[in-house]
Amino acid sequence: MAEHERSGEPQGPRTGAPEKSSVGVHGITETVKYAREEMGPVRGVRTLLALNQVDGFDCPSCAWGDPPPGERKHAEFCENGAKAVAWEATRKRVDAAFFAAHPIAELRERDGHWLESQGRLTEPMHRAPGATHYAPITWDRALRLTADRLREMEDPNRAVFYTSGRTSNEAAFVYQLLARRLGTNNLPDCSNMCHESSGAALSETIGVGKGVVTLEDITDHADLIMVVGQNPGTCHPRMLTALEQAKRRGAKIIAVNPLPEAGFGRFHNPQNVRGLAGPGTQLTDRHLPIRINGDLAFFAGLCKALLADEEAAPGSVLDRDFIDRYCDGFEQAAEAWRALDWARIQELSGLSRRAIEYTAADGMNAANVIVCWAMGLTQHRNAVPTIREIVNFLLLRGNIGRPGAGPAPIRGHSNVQGDRTMGIWEKMPDAFLDKLRDEFGFDPPRAHGLDTVDSIRAMRDGKVEVFFALGGNFAAATPDTTVTEQALANCKLTVHVATKLNRTHLCVDGGEALLLPCLGRTERDLQDGVDRFVTVEDSMAMVHASRGKLLPGSPQLRSEVAIVTALGRELFGDALGWSAMGRDYSVIRRHIEHVVPGFHSFEARVAQPGGFMLPRGPHDSRTFPTATGKARFIVNPITAVEVPAGRLLLTTVRSHDQFNTTVYGYGDRYRGVKGGRRVVFLNDHDLHDLGLADGDLVDLVSDYPDGERRAPGFRATRYPTPRGCAATYFPEANVLVPLDSTAEISNTPNSKSVIIRIEPAHAPTR
Numbered sequence: 001m002a003e004h005e006r007s008g009e010p011q012g013p014r015t016g017a018p019e020k021s022s023v024g025v026h027g028i029t030e031t032v033k034y035a036r037e038e039m040g041p042v043r044g045v046r047t048l049l050a051l052n053q054v055d056g057f058d059c060p061s062c063a064w065g066d067p068p069p070g071e072r073k074h075a076e077f078c079e080n081g082a083k084a085v086a087w088e089a090t091r092k093r094v095d096a097a098f099f100a101a102h103p104i105a106e107l108r109e110r111d112g113h114w115l116e117s118q119g120r121l122t123e124p125m126h127r128a129p130g131a132t133h134y135a136p137i138t139w140d141r142a143l144r145l146t147a148d149r150l151r152e153m154e155d156p157n158r159a160v161f162y163t164s165g166r167t168s169n170e171a172a173f174v175y176q177l178l179a180r181r182l183g184t185n186n187l188p189d190c191s192n193m194c195h196e197s198s199g200a201a202l203s204e205t206i207g208v209g210k211g212v213v214t215l216e217d218i219t220d221h222a223d224l225i226m227v228v229g230q231n232p233g234t235c236h237p238r239m240l241t242a243l244e245q246a247k248r249r250g251a252k253i254i255a256v257n258p259l260p261e262a263g264f265g266r267f268h269n270p271q272n273v274r275g276l277a278g279p280g281t282q283l284t285d286r287h288l289p290i291r292i293n294g295d296l297a298f299f300a301g302l303c304k305a306l307l308a309d310e311e312a313a314p315g316s317v318l319d320r321d322f323i324d325r326y327c328d329g330f331e332q333a334a335e336a337w338r339a340l341d342w343a344r345i346q347e348l349s350g351l352s353r354r355a356i357e358y359t360a361a362d363g364m365n366a367a368n369v370i371v372c373w374a375m376g377l378t379q380h381r382n383a384v385p386t387i388r389e390i391v392n393f394l395l396l397r398g399n400i401g402r403p404g405a406g407p408a409p410i411r412g413h414s415n416v417q418g419d420r421t422m423g424i425w426e427k428m429p430d431a432f433l434d435k436l437r438d439e440f441g442f443d444p445p446r447a448h449g450l451d452t453v454d455s456i457r458a459m460r461d462g463k464v465e466v467f468f469a470l471g472g473n474f475a476a477a478t479p480d481t482t483v484t485e486q487a488l489a490n491c492k493l494t495v496h497v498a499t500k501l502n503r504t505h506l507c508v509d510g511g512e513a514l515l516l517p518c519l520g521r522t523e524r525d526l527q528d529g530v531d532r533f534v535t536v537e538d539s540m541a542m543v544h545a546s547r548g549k550l551l552p553g554s555p556q557l558r559s560e561v562a563i564v565t566a567l568g569r570e571l572f573g574d575a576l577g578w579s580a581m582g583r584d585y586s587v588i589r590r591h592i593e594h595v596v597p598g599f600h601s602f603e604a605r606v607a608q609p610g611g612f613m614l615p616r617g618p619h620d621s622r623t624f625p626t627a628t629g630k631a632r633f634i635v636n637p638i639t640a641v642e643v644p645a646g647r648l649l650l651t652t653v654r655s656h657d658q659f660n661t662t663v664y665g666y667g668d669r670y671r672g673v674k675g676g677r678r679v680v681f682l683n684d685h686d687l688h689d690l691g692l693a694d695g696d697l698v699d700l701v702s703d704y705p706d707g708e709r710r711a712p713g714f715r716a717t718r719y720p721t722p723r724g725c726a727a728t729y730f731p732e733a734n735v736l737v738p739l740d741s742t743a744e745i746s747n748t749p750n751s752k753s754v755i756i757r758i759e760p761a762h763a764p765t766r
């Protein structure tokens with residue numbers, strides 16, 4: 001069978017020209033169509049209007065920040081947020097009858113889109129050892145089974161507790177409490193594959209592992225905004241509105257990206273009539289088509305250019321006062337930039353010296369500079385040095401600790417940042433663990449736990465008995481799909497708290513599996529007869545409440561908090577107060593207040609419209625809690641992945657019609673792709689060198705020292721990528737990423753730089 005048939009793609013992709021503008025009428029039509037199909041007309045509109053409103057629920061899509069309460073639009077959402085909501089609030093159901101009709105082996109033949117399209121999970125399901133089907137189980141039995149398996153383990157480190165970033169602060173807090181009470185720090189999360197590199201680089205250099213820029217910094221104060229390795233038109237659409245506001249004030253916007261994404265072109269603001277009908281706003285002033293993984297060399301080049309100008313006219317470029325008072329390491333860094341060779345910078349970045357010097361001049365002419373980035377930077381071998389070099393660039397002109405300036409890692413999942421704040425991390429610092437001990441009266445384990453990649457290794461090697469996932473799609477999101485699926489199947493018990501069926505739930509072999517259906521963001525959460533709310537933290541460190549509005553998809557659904565606290569009580573009895581926490585989330589918030597810095601008067605402050613902002617030391621007061629108490633220049637020798645002759649460097653990206661592993665549809669409107677996803681974007685010259693024509697069917701093959709991996713049946717597509725650079729979609733390409741190919745320091749899989757070769761398709765096709 002051809003790969004596109006097996007995958008469920010309708011007839012294989014067709015491709016046309018990429019779009020040069022974003023949003024607009026097309027986007028609105030799509031939104032309404034989706035909402036109506038999944039939720040029905042009335043429920044659909046009512047649901048969308050509650051999105052991101054002060055008394056509504058937080059959008060389950062990205063982590064972009066909300067405008068202040070008074071400035072919110074009646075419809076404060078984007079096309080992709082609306083899809084995420086419609087997908088969750090669908091009327092379709094996956095119930096016991098569904099599982100009786102479909103053996104697990106059959107479901108494994110389906111692709112991710114088909115699985116999630118079947119609808120919401122409605123009741124707890126159990127797959128007994130060796131059984132061919134999932135069968136219903138009661139909540140009580142499911143929780144007892146889980147507790148029994150966890151108790152039977154000889155060592156608590158034989159359990160792994162994974163979190164995906166949609167989990168609320170309250171659920172995350174009780175979840176990490178449960179894992180640590182059991183005695184393990186094995187708390188991997190999606191952040192390990194996402195902004196871990198940003199956290200590592202920022203903690204080392206400015207002392208805080210997250211961004212320090214607010215929405216107002218972007219809209220009202222920045223003079224230059226660099227958007228690096230990020231596709232806001234698709235992944236953070238409401239950011240375009242903020243960029244438009246900045247643009248109208250006269251700010252300059254520069255995109256650094258191997259692909260000419262539609263969001264960099266004209267923007268038609270869907271929230272005002274002029275935006276829809278008129279020519280739109282040209283958002284970016286310049287697009288630098290950087291070579292994949294060329295960013296470290298590029299930022300080093302910017303620093304070199306600034307330094308050279310300063311040395312030609314001392315006192316004219318650098319903020320010496322800031323550097324002397326607040327930073328260390330400047331002299332060593334300067335020495336390294338002086339020694340850099342422009343030819344090497346150009347070779348690694350794929351950009352001309354002129355383009356880099358122009359950009360440096362923009363940096364000099366701007367009073368305030370913000371650098372935003374996302375996955376285009378974090379998922380490479382040298383991701384941490386690259387982000388440290390961004391900090392160097394900002395420090396040179398004091399672009400941190402004043403309005404309109406600073407580093408801005410743009411977060412992915414809607415609460416991925418909050419989960420970290422709540423202690424979801426395999427290596428939380430001792431200060432946090434001390435507070436946890438004092439609050440709950442037990443000594444949490446101190447040895448670091450397993451992150452995502454190390455968890456896969458441990459499962460592969462038979463060292464894990466219980467894998468518990470609070471959301472997410474571990475098998476599809478992680479690298480080396482074949483290895484990971486087998487690793488999951490090696491576990492004695494896997495437990496999945498989920499809203500929808502996905503690939504991970506089907507990775508079973510000899511062991512047992514539980515599927516525990518939970519409430520989504522959109523749904524009312526009634527505990528003890530009272531509507532409860534949860535809280536989240538966005539990319540700009542704003543903490544606010546989220547209240548579901550819809551009737552739950554099934555009476556059997558439980559909230560994530562209720563599930564975790566019930567398991568806590570089953571495991572340990574009620575000494576820590578699990579029942580009270582599960583009944584009333586303000587009890588959890590009181591604990592958070594005592595354990596997590598910045599959460600004083602939590603309950604009162606989160607009741608204010610719009611919530612409150614966590615302290616951001618570097619931004620508010622130029623305090624840098626690093627090892628030396630100063631912001632740190634670090635010397636980052638320039639590197640880039642070396643690509644052998646005849647090979648290409650492949651990056652894996654998201655389409656406009658997916659949220660991570662959730663594929664809403666087979667297309668990518670902005671990149672001109674229709675009816676499929678098995679597409680590989682190639683430069684015209686590379687196509688020619690490979691002897692391929694646009695539209696040919698090819699296999700993607702990665703070969704690393706530990707073996708060859710193949711992703712079959714992709715349509716070669718001519719696209720304006722830099723020479724030697726290819727792009728395709730995540731998660732189809734994850735099978736190509738070796739487990740051992742990870743970033744230094746952060747251990748994030750190198751999903752944005754995979755060395756591949758291209759072969760004519762092996763499998764016979766029609």
Ligand SMILES: Nc1nc2c(c(=O)[nH]1)N[C@H]1C(S)=C(S)[C@@H](COP(=O)(O)OP(=O)(O)OC[C@H]3O[C@@H](n4cnc5c(=O)[nH]c(N)nc54)[C@H](O)[C@@H]3O)O[C@H]1N2
Nearest residue numbers: 062080229230231235292293374375376412413654659660
């Ligand atoms: N609609 C939608 N929204 C989402 C998501 C989604 O899947 N769908 N996912 C959410 C999550 S969890 C996250 S983390 C974010 C992800 O948000 P993004 O990081 O914007 O998403 P990606 O598609 O991974 O895009 C990476 C961008 O980096 C570019 N790029 C690739 N390699 C390089 C490189 O080497 N250098 C540079 N400079 N650029 C490069 C790609 O061309 C692409 O434009 O979005 C969040 N929001």
Ligand SMILES: Nc1nc2c(c(=O)[nH]1)N[C@H]1C(S)=C(S)[C@@H](COP(=O)(O)OP(=O)(O)OC[C@H]3O[C@@H](n4cnc5c(=O)[nH]c(N)nc54)[C@H](O)[C@@H]3O)O[C@H]1N2
Nearest residue numbers: 164190194471472473477497498500502652660661730751
């Ligand atoms: N090649 C490659 N791989 C990547 C990336 C890449 O760019 N390229 N990006 C990485 C990144 S940035 C990330 S963040 C990870 C994402 O990794 P994950 O967070 O693990 O994956 P998602 O696809 O977001 O998870 C989707 C599933 O979550 C469940 N779900 C949805 N809503 C809820 C809810 O409210 N509660 C619960 N309990 N479950 C829910 C549904 O069952 C759904 O199937 O993937 C990473 N993998």
Ligand SMILES: [Mo]
Nearest residue numbers: 194195412413
């Ligand atoms: Mo992410």
